């Protein structure tokens with residue numbers, strides 16, 4: 001899940017042909033995320049992410065977790081919900 005957005009400014013120095021040092025600033029947008037599989041907080045550069053995935057309608061899985069395995073387990077959870085008879089007295093929390 002998406003927790004917050006942070007901006008990191010990095011100062012770069014470049015030496016011109018005449019030997020004069022020029023500094024310039026680059027801004028990076030970092031997205032702070034919590035892994036939906038193991039709850040670890042991790043970050044990712046915004047530029048490396050699909051903008052459509054920046055919402056909490058998507059799951060976010062850290063690099064330590066297997067995203068495919070996680071997606072599969074989510075699929076199983078869904079299926080349990082679908083296969084439940086309408087008359088079942090179980091709430092979703094009891095699955």
Ligand SMILES: [Zn+2]
Pocket residue numbers: 035036037038039040061062063064065
């Ligand atoms: Zn994880």
